[in-house]
Amino acid sequence: MTSFNDENMTKVKKDVEVNLDTFPVPTPNEKRIEETIQFIGTLLDKEDQVKQPSLLKKLRVEWTVTNRLVISLQFLILLFGLWMGIQASIEMTIQVIFLLSPLSIVVCLTECFKTKTFGMNELEWTFKYGTGQLFIVRLLIALGLHFIAVAPIVFVSGFLSIKHLVTLLIVWLIPAMLVAIFLLIISLYTPIHWNNVYIIGPFWLLLSILLIVQQNLLRLWIEMDITIHLCVFVFLLTIMMKVIWKYKEASSLE
Amino acid sequence: MxxxxxxxxxxxxxxxxxxxxxxxxxxxxxxxxxxxxxxxxxxxxxxxxxxxxxxxxxxxxxxxxxxxxxxxxxxxxxxxxxxxxxxxxxxxxxxxxxxxxxxxxxxxxxxxxxxxxxxxxxxxxxxxxxxxxxxxxxxxxxxxxxxxxxxxxxxxxxxxxxxxxxxxxxxxxxxxxxxxxxxxxxxxxxxxxxxxxxxxxxxxxxxxxxxxxxxPENVLKKLAKQVWEVDILPEELIYIEEQYKVGAIEKHGGRIRVRLYHHKKPLPQAVMKEPTLEDLYLYYFSEGQST
Missing domain, CATH: 3.40.50.300 (P-loop containing nucleotide triphosphate hydrolases)
Structure with a gap:
């Protein structure tokens, strides 16, 4: 095997010169050089920057900045619900689920609205993932917290038959979603910097009173066929997605 | 770039x-x-x-x-x-x-x-x-x-x-x-x-x-020889404001020192000054004065 010495190098240089003479390459202009540099830049991995964080990471980060008061309140609701589930009758427990589930979701929703409450829309729109995505992540956390707060009450209450369980889950999801939709619509039309807690509090109180007064209506609703519950659930889910989309559009500062 | x-x-x-x-x-x-x-x-x-x-x-x-x-x-x-x-x-x-x-x-x-x-x-x-x-x-x-x-x-x-x-x-x-x-x-x-x-x-x-x-230098050039400073009596201020575009006003002893913008010497005692960006702003955005 021969080594690559000065003699070889001279030969290679000569070959290159001959080839360049045979196949002339036009010298690119400044603009072309600049464009090539720009293009190469797009092919390189950007260090430290800037990949879209995974949903899990977004959730983890958002969780660290979720208001501790909101989390504590969820656990209080959970403890109270469990205590009721153990102590009281089934009917009483269902009422507790009905009353506590809106409170749980509306408290969580204050977290979803915090971009608007603190006037951060403008700034958050300039980040890699903006207000719309943030809202969805916060909504997922809110629903997660809500689930943690309310679902165990259902289990402890002894409804371990799958059919009952599914019915109950859907039954409390629907009032919670109704509240969420209502509050999202209100939030759309309230001026920036309004604290949504002041809207949510009285609304929950009103809803609770309404449910207590209308006990027969409550029973009627719970005893309805599961297919009806499912249809209503899908219908509400569609409306909710539309409202969230509208919320996103309205937050665009236009 | x-x-x-x-x-x-x-x-x-x-x-x-x-x-x-x-x-x-x-x-x-x-x-x-x-x-x-x-x-x-x-x-x-x-x-x-x-x-x-x-x-x-x-x-x-x-x-x-x-x-x-x-x-x-x-x-x-x-x-x-x-x-x-x-x-x-x-x-x-x-x-x-x-x-x-x-x-x-x-x-x-x-x-x-x-x-x-x-x-x-x-x-x-x-x-x-x-x-x-x-x-x-x-x-x-x-x-x-x-x-x-x-x-x-x-x-x-x-x-x-x-x-x-x-x-x-x-x-x-x-x-x-x-x-x-x-x-x-x-x-x-x-x-x-x-x-x-x-x-x-x-x-x-x-x-x-x-x-x-x-x-900034080129923008300020457009105001060159148009910035004047003049000491006046307080009662003359209304007249000056009506006649000229007025910038900064400050008290100076018993008199008032006014910075004003005009293409020629507005008053005999007026002294020409180098324009600053503040002059430029006041020249463009001061309200209701004549040039």
């Missing part, structure tokens, strides 16, 4: 025209937008940030329309809004870590960057303070730090010195001067004195129109 290009930007809100045919090209440097309240500065910044859409026209970043660039454009920008809001109950350090994640900065680099910028804006010792306990100037510095976390090529500052005391304004100015290397910095303000010695280009926006875009 990065380039931001505005092509024939118009913006209407219902019947009101806020921006009228703005076309500009920005290369790295500090560009200051001077304009009275309502002149369209903030709207223009919001269009550049892709927060609102222009009625007509487009913004290009390195030759690409910004609405097509999406995330990659947002990676390149840093923004300090006019009213820095932030989450008041968060600690400064936690807030910056949070914003860094929202900007998509990798974990291993983020901590280092947050600490670096906390030191740069002189907030390292206050990093565990809650934002609600900070002064206006400190909040503005948090604003700068969050904007710089992603090392933006385009930094937009919307009236960042409004509400700051003079000491904080000077400190802020030094900070911006340090950041201006190899970046496009767009700086809107109506405090012209903040720009002295800082800005590379002055853009004057008046009622949504771009009146001037040039280096």
């Amino acid at each position: 990065n380039e931001l290009c505005l092509k024939s930007i118009y913006k209407n809100y219902k019947t009101k025209q806020v921006l009228d045919n703005i076309s500009m090209i920005f290369k790295p440097g500090v560009y200051s937008f001077l304009g009275a309240n309502g002149s369209g500065k903030t709207t223009l910044m919001r269009i550049i940030l892709n927060l609102i859409k222009p009625t007509k026209g487009a913004v290009y970043w390195n030759g690409q329309p910004i609405e097509l660039l999406g995330e990659s454009y947002r990676d390149a920008i840093g923004y300090v809004p006019q009213h820095v809001p932030f989450y008041p109950n968060m600690k400064v350090y936690d807030f910056l870590m949070y914003i860094g994640t929202l900007k998509g900065i990798a974990n291993h680099a983020l901590k280092e960057k947050v600490e670096y910028w906390l030191k740069q804006v002189n907030l390292y010792d206050d990093r565990y303070q809650k934002i609600k306990n900070l002064s206006g100037g400190m909040k503005q510095r948090v604003g700068i730090a969050q904007a710089m976390l992603n090392d933006p090529q385009l930094l937009i500052l919307d009236e960042p010195t409004a509400g700051l005391d003079p000491k904080e304004r000077i400190r802020f100015r030094s900070l911006i001067a340090n950041l201006s290397v190899n970046r496009i910095i767009l700086y809107t303000t109506h405090i012209a004195s903040d720009l002295e010695g800082l800005t590379d280009y002055v853009c004057i926006l008046n009622n949504g129109c771009l009146e001037q875009l040039d280096e």
Whole structure:
């Protein structure tokens, strides 16, 4: 095997010169050089920057900045619900689920609205993932917290038959979603910097009173066929997605 | 080299025209937008940030329309809004870590960057303070730090010195001067004195129109031999204000020292002065006086 010495190098240089003479390459202009540099830049991995964080990471980060008061309140609701589930009758427990589930979701929703409450829309729109995505992540956390707060009450209450369980889950999801939709619509039309807690509090109180007064209506609703519950659930889910989309559009500062 | 290009930007809100045919090209440097309240500065910044859409026209970043660039454009920008809001109950350090994640900065680099910028804006010792306990100037510095976390090529500052005391304004100015290397910095303000010695280009926006875009020396040349200072009696002030475009007025002993703008010597005792950016602002935006 021969080594690559000065003699070889001279030969290679000569070959290159001959080839360049045979196949002339036009010298690119400044603009072309600049464009090539720009293009190469797009092919390189950007260090430290800037990949879209995974949903899990977004959730983890958002969780660290979720208001501790909101989390504590969820656990209080959970403890109270469990205590009721153990102590009281089934009917009483269902009422507790009905009353506590809106409170749980509306408290969580204050977290979803915090971009608007603190006037951060403008700034958050300039980040890699903006207000719309943030809202969805916060909504997922809110629903997660809500689930943690309310679902165990259902289990402890002894409804371990799958059919009952599914019915109950859907039954409390629907009032919670109704509240969420209502509050999202209100939030759309309230001026920036309004604290949504002041809207949510009285609304929950009103809803609770309404449910207590209308006990027969409550029973009627719970005893309805599961297919009806499912249809209503899908219908509400569609409306909710539309409202969230509208919320996103309205937050665009236009 | 990065380039931001505005092509024939118009913006209407219902019947009101806020921006009228703005076309500009920005290369790295500090560009200051001077304009009275309502002149369209903030709207223009919001269009550049892709927060609102222009009625007509487009913004290009390195030759690409910004609405097509999406995330990659947002990676390149840093923004300090006019009213820095932030989450008041968060600690400064936690807030910056949070914003860094929202900007998509990798974990291993983020901590280092947050600490670096906390030191740069002189907030390292206050990093565990809650934002609600900070002064206006400190909040503005948090604003700068969050904007710089992603090392933006385009930094937009919307009236960042409004509400700051003079000491904080000077400190802020030094900070911006340090950041201006190899970046496009767009700086809107109506405090012209903040720009002295800082800005590379002055853009004057008046009622949504771009009146001037040039280096400060060239812009000021247009006011050369038109700036006068004169000591008058207090009772003469009304007459002077009716006759001339008046700038700064200050007490000087029992008399009043008035700075006024006129193409020829207005009064025998008037002394010609070198124009400053503050003169320029007052010349364009002082109300109701004749030239």
